[in-house]
Amino acid sequence: MHSLPVFLRLRGRAVILTGEGEAAAAKRRLLERAGALIVGEDGAAAIAIVADGDALVAARLKARGVLVNVTDKPDLCDFTLPAIVDRDPVLIAIGTGGASAGLAKALRQRIEALLPARLGALAMALRDARQAVRMRWPDAGARRRAIDAGLAAGGPIDPLGDAPDRAVPLWLEREDGGTEGRLLTIRLLSGEPDDLTLRAARWLGQADRIYHRADVPAAILDRARADAARIVAEGPPVSPGEGLSLWLEMEG
Template sequence: MHSLPVFLRLTGRPVILTGEGEAAEAKRRLLERAGARIVDQTDQAARLAIVADGDVATADRLRARGILVNATDNPDHCDFTLPAIVDRDPVLIAIGTGGASAGLAKALRQRLEALLPARLGALAQALFDARPAIRARWPDANGRRRAIDAGLAPGGPLDPLRGDCVDALPAWLATQEDAAPSRLETILLHSADPDDLTLRAARLLGEADRLYHEPDVPAAILDRARADAVRIAVDAPPVPPGEGLSLWLTLAG
C-alpha cells in the first residue's frame, strides 16, 4: 500500500491554492465543496496546499515550510494525491492510483457511479441514526460487528445494492436471529494470482477477522483481505481458531 487513504475535514480551514486556468478552477471547486477556506502562499496557518500548475519550485518551497503539498502531474513532488470521488453523501468513495493514471481512476469512478444506488447515503444515515438500537440489540461489540456484516452482505437484508435496503432496516433490527457463530473456513488456492480468486474466496477475505495461512501463501493474496484482519503464518490453524470468521489459506498441490 503506497499511501494511507484518509478523509480530511476542511470546513473553515485554510488551504493554499496556486496556479491558474481550468485545472486550478477544478481544484477550487473541489475545495469549496469540502468547505475549505482558500488562501494564497502568504498564509502562515495553512497546512495543506495544491499547486495546480505543478510548479516544482513552488511545491518544494511550500514543503520546506512543513506544508503537505499536491503538485499536479508531478507525483514525485506530492505528499498526497487527489482521488476520483464517488459522492453519495455521507458516503464517499475515493479511487486513487498514486498519481499513476488519473484516467484509470476516472474510468473506475464512472463504473461505480453506475453501480451504486442513489440511496446509499440514506442507508448510511439510517445506520447512524439506529446506533443506539443496534447497540441495544447486540450489546457485545464483536457480535454487533458480525451482525452488521451479515446484514450488509450480498443478498442480506441491508445489502447496499438493493433498492429497498433502507426500508428493510426496522425489520432487520427486530429479527431474533443472532450473528453467525464463530467459524473456520478453508480456502484452497489453485493460483498465486489474486485475480484468480473465486467470488466466494474474495468475499470471505473481505469479511474475515483473521487469516491463518501457510508461509508460502503469496502476499498479493493476503493483501485482498481486510486491512485490519490479523494475518498469522502457521503450518495448520489452531483449534479453536478464535471468535468471528477465521480463514485457513493453503496452496493446492
C-alpha cells in the same frame, strides 16, 4: 501501498491554491465543496494545491513545511487528489498515485453506475441506529458479525438492494444474530492476490480468523481484514470459534 489514503476535514480550514485557468477553477470548486477557506501562496495553511504545476512555487511552499499537490507533476506531490464517488456521507476515493488520472476517472464512472443514490441514506440510518444496534448485540464480536451479515450480498440491508435504509428497523428485529460459527476452505491456485476468486476475496474481507499453512504468501493474507487473527496450522481447526473462520492452503 504507495500512499496512505485519508479523508481530510477541511471545513473552515485554510488551503493554499495557486495558479489560473481551468485546472485551478476545478480545484477551487472541489475545495469549496469541502468547505475549505481558500487563500493565496502567502496564506497560513498546512496544505496547498499548485494548480498550474509551477515547480518554483511548490519548492517555496515545501520549504515552509506545507504539504503540496502539484497538478500533472506527481513526482513533486506530497499528496494526490483522487477521483471521487460522492454519496454523502459515503465517499469513495480512487487514486493511482498520479500514474493515470484517466484510469481513476474511468473507474469512478464504473463505480458511479453501480452504487444507488440511497447509499448515503443507509449510512445515516445506520448512524441513527447505532445505539439500538449496540443494545441488540452487546458483544462487540457478535455485533460486527451481525452487521457483516446484514450488509452482505442479499442480506436484509444489502447496500446495493432496494431502499436498504428503510429496512434497518426490520433488520434489527430479526431473530438471527449472525453469530453462528462457520469454517470455509479456500484452496489457492497461486500466491497472486489477483488470482483470488470474487467469493474468496469477499470471505477474506469478512473472516474473523484465518487458519493457514506456513507456505501461504503474505500477499494473500494482506487481503484479509486488518483485525482478523492469522493462525499458522498444519490442518483445519476442529473448533474454529464463533463467526467466520477460513482455512487457507495452496492447491496441489
